Amino acid sequence: MYVAVKGGEAAINNAHRLLADRRRGDRSLPSVTIEQIVAQLGLAVDRVMAEASLYDRSLAALAIRQSRGDLIEAIFLLRAYRTTLPRFGTSVPVDTANMKIERRVSATYKDLPGGQLLGPTFDYTHRLLDPSLLTDEAVEGPARKDTTGEHAVRVSDILAHEGLIEPDGEFAEDHQAGDLTREPMEFPMSRDLRLQALARGDEGFLLALGYSTQRGYGRNHPFVGEIRIGEVEVELEVAELGFAVSLGRIRITECQMVNQFKGSSKAPPQFTRGYGLVFGQSERKAMSMSLVDRALRAEELGEDIIAPAQDEEFVISHSDNVQATGFVEHLKLPHYVDFQAELALVRKMRSDIEAARKGDRGEMQEAAE
Amino acid sequence: MTDLATYNFAYLDEQTKRMIRRAILKAIAIPGYQVPFASREMPMPYGWGTGGVQVTAAIIGPEDVLKVIDQGADDTTNAVSIRAFFQKVANVAVTTHTKDATIIQTRHRIPEQKLGAGQVLVYQVPIPEPLRFLEPRETETRKMHALEEYGLMHVKLYEDIARHGRISTTYAYPVKVAGRYVMDPSPTPKFDNPKMHMSEALQLFGAGREKRIYAVPPYTEVVSLDFEDHPFEIQKFEQPCALCGAQGVYLDEVVLDDKGGRMFVCSDTDHCEDRREHGHAGEMLAPNKEAAE
Ligand SMILES: [Zn+2]
Numbered sequence: 001m002y003v004a005v006k007g008g009e010a011a012i013n014n015a016h017r018l019l020a021d022r023r024r025g026d027r028s029l030p031s032v033t034i035e036q037i038v039a040q041l042g043l044a045v046d047r048v049m050a051e052a053s054l055y056d057r058s059l060a061a062l063a064i065r066q067s068r069g070d071l072i073e074a075i076f077l078l079r080a081y082r083t084t085l086p087r088f089g090t091s092v093p094v095d096t097a098n099m100k101i102e103r104r105v106s107a108t109y110k111d112l113p114g115g116q117l118l119g120p121t122f123d124y125t126h127r128l129l130d131p132s133l134l135t136d137e138a139v140e141g142p143a144r145k146d147t148t149g150e151h152a153v154r155v156s157d158i159l160a161h162e163g164l165i166e167p168d169g170e171f172a173e174d175h176q177a178g179d180l181t182r183e184p185m186e187f188p189m190s191r192d193l194r195l196q197a198l199a200r201g202d203e204g205f206l207l208a209l210g211y212s213t214q215r216g217y218g219r220n221h222p223f224v225g226e227i228r229i230g231e232v233e234v235e236l237e238v239a240e241l242g243f244a245v246s247l248g249r250i251r252i253t254e255c256q257m258v259n260q261f262k263g264s265s266k267a268p269p270q271f272t273r274g275y276g277l278v279f280g281q282s283e284r285k286a287m288s289m290s291l292v293d294r295a296l297r298a299e300e301l302g303e304d305i306i307a308p309a310q311d312e313e314f315v316i317s318h319s320d321n322v323q324a325t326g327f328v329e330h331l332k333l334p335h336y337v338d339f340q341a342e343l344a345l346v347r348k349m350r351s352d353i354e355a356a357r358k359g360d361r362g363e364m365q366e367a368a369e
Numbered sequence: 370m371t372d373l374a375t376y377n378f379a380y381l382d383e384q385t386k387r388m389i390r391r392a393i394l395k396a397i398a399i400p401g402y403q404v405p406f407a408s409r410e411m412p413m414p415y416g417w418g419t420g421g422v423q424v425t426a427a428i429i430g431p432e433d434v435l436k437v438i439d440q441g442a443d444d445t446t447n448a449v450s451i452r453a454f455f456q457k458v459a460n461v462a463v464t465t466h467t468k469d470a471t472i473i474q475t476r477h478r479i480p481e482q483k484l485g486a487g488q489v490l491v492y493q494v495p496i497p498e499p500l501r502f503l504e505p506r507e508t509e510t511r512k513m514h515a516l517e518e519y520g521l522m523h524v525k526l527y528e529d530i531a532r533h534g535r536i537s538t539t540y541a542y543p544v545k546v547a548g549r550y551v552m553d554p555s556p557t558p559k560f561d562n563p564k565m566h567m568s569e570a571l572q573l574f575g576a577g578r579e580k581r582i583y584a585v586p587p588y589t590e591v592v593s594l595d596f597e598d599h600p601f602e603i604q605k606f607e608q609p610c611a612l613c614g615a616q617g618v619y620l621d622e623v624v625l626d627d628k629g630g631r632m633f634v635c636s637d638t639d640h641c642e643d644r645r646e647h648g649h650a651g652e653m654l655a656p657n658k659e660a661a662e
Contacts, residue, residue, distance in 0.1 A: 009444075012450060076414070184580045330416030330417050333439070333447055334440050337540070338541075341558040
C-alpha cells in the first residue's frame, strides 16, 4: 500500500552528516588549516572576498574549507554572514595613485614614471606541470630592491594632463554612494551602483561578456592603460574628530581601460574610460570588469546599443552568481503540483487530437464507400 | 568567532524588519502592486523561498504558530528546512494543522481548508512579474503596469485559444486584483486561484531574488483573466483521493509500478490526514475492501 513519504527531517539531518564526512575526507590525513588556505590558496581567498564583497581573509578561508572548495558556495556563505553586519560608515574613496604597488603594467606606454613592475604573475610562466610541487621542496625567497621613491603616476592622469581622455567620472557634491545590498535595484542604474554590481559579479560571466566585446559584440577599442595591484589605505571620516582615520590596508587590483572613441552627438572625440576595481589580486576580473563597464556606458556616450554586454538590465540582472546558482538550482525542488497540471493538460490535448483524427478517418471511410 | 552564532529574533535585525514591514504596508495599501524592497541575502539559496522567509521573519512574533508547506505538504524537504529555520531563530510554535496556524508560508499551493480572518498566507514567489515572459525588461513592464496596459496578456491568452482551443496556462495563472493590477499568483495551479478571491485571510507575496513584495488584503476581489466565450475554469480530477475519498481537491499522481499503475492522493497532506481522522476513507483504505471482493 502507498504510504505518503515521511521523514524529510531525518533525511536532511543524515545528508548533512554525510556532507560533513565527505568534507573532512580521509581521517588519516591532517585537516587543512585556515592559515594554510590563506597562505597557499590566496587567489581563491581573493575571489571569495571579491564576489562576497567582504574583505576578511580568515572568514573567506573558513568559507572555502566549509564549502569543500566550491567557490560559489563559499561566496554565498560569506555573503550570508556579511548581510548581518551593521554598517557604521562609508570610507573615503581609496587613493590608488598612492598604492603600495607590487605589480604595475601599462600597455600604452613603454616606460613611464614608476616603471613597469611584473610582480607575482603567471603571465610568462610556461604552463608545464611542476613535479617539484609534488613534494615540499624549499622555495627561494623573493628578490628585493630598494624603492626608487619615484611616484607611479596613474596613466589616466598622464593622459588627462594632455586633455586627451575624458575626465574621471564625477558626482554632485552631495551624492551619497549607493549601496546595492541595502536598496532595491532600479534601472537605469547610476554608475556607482553599476560598478558595485560588477565588482561582486561572477568572474566567469564578466570574462565572457568582456570577451564578447572583443569579438565584435559591442566593440569598444580597448587598451590597457594600466593595471596595478598592491595595498591601499582605507580611511573613514569620523564626524566627531573632523578628520579621516585609517582603518588599515587592503590589497586590491585596479584596471583602467583606455578606449578609443571617435565621438558622438553626446561627446567629442577623445579617449574614454572603463574601470575595474577588485578586492585582492585578480587581473582577469578587473580587466573584464573594465571592458564591461565601458560597454555599459554606451547610452551615456551616445553609442548604439546592439550587443548583450551593452545592455545594462541584461548584464546586471544576471551577473550575480549567488542569485543565479540559487535560481538555477531551485529547479531541483519539487514541482510536482505544477507538473501534474501540465500532465493533465497534455493528456487532454492529445486525446482531443486523437479523437479529431479518428473523426477524420471515419469521414474519409464514408467518402470512399 | 563564537558571536557568529548569535542572531536577532527571527534572524533579521529590527531595522531590516521595519523596512520590510513598510514595504508590506505599502503592498496592502495598493493591492497587487509589486513594491520594490531591499531584499537581504538570506542563509538559504535564492529561489528557495528567501522572499517568503523575509516576509515571515518581518511579521512573526513569539505568540505566532507557524505552518510551512511546499507542494501542499508539510514534510517536503524544503518546507521542513524552512520550518526548522524558524524554530531555531525564532523559537516559535509550529503546526501542520491549517486551522491552528496564524502564519502559513507556502510554495505552489493554497490549503484546501478555507482560511479565516486573522490568518496570514505568505507565498514564496520566484518571478513576481506576470508580464515577464511577454516582456523581459523591468523598465518596460513597470510602464505597462503604470498605464494599465494589459493588452499583451490578453493577446497571449487569445493565442493559446487559437492554437490549442483552450487557454493552456495551468499554473501561475494571471489574476486581476481589486480591478486594477494584473498579478502573478505565484506558481500555484490555477485550481487554487478561486481561493484567493475575497479570502478572509491576508495574503502576502515575497520574491527575494527579484526584490519585490505584493499583497492581497482580506476581502479583495481577485479575478482570473479570461474571455466571455472562454471563461476561466479550474482543473477537475476524474477520481477522488485514494486515501481519504475527498472530491474537488487538488490531487498528486503517484506512480506505483512500471506497468502504468498509478493512484491519486490529496496534495494537501494535512487536509487528507484530517479527513481520515474523521473517518473518511478512499478506495485504497476502504474498510473490508478485501472482504467485499
Ligand atoms: Zn486525501
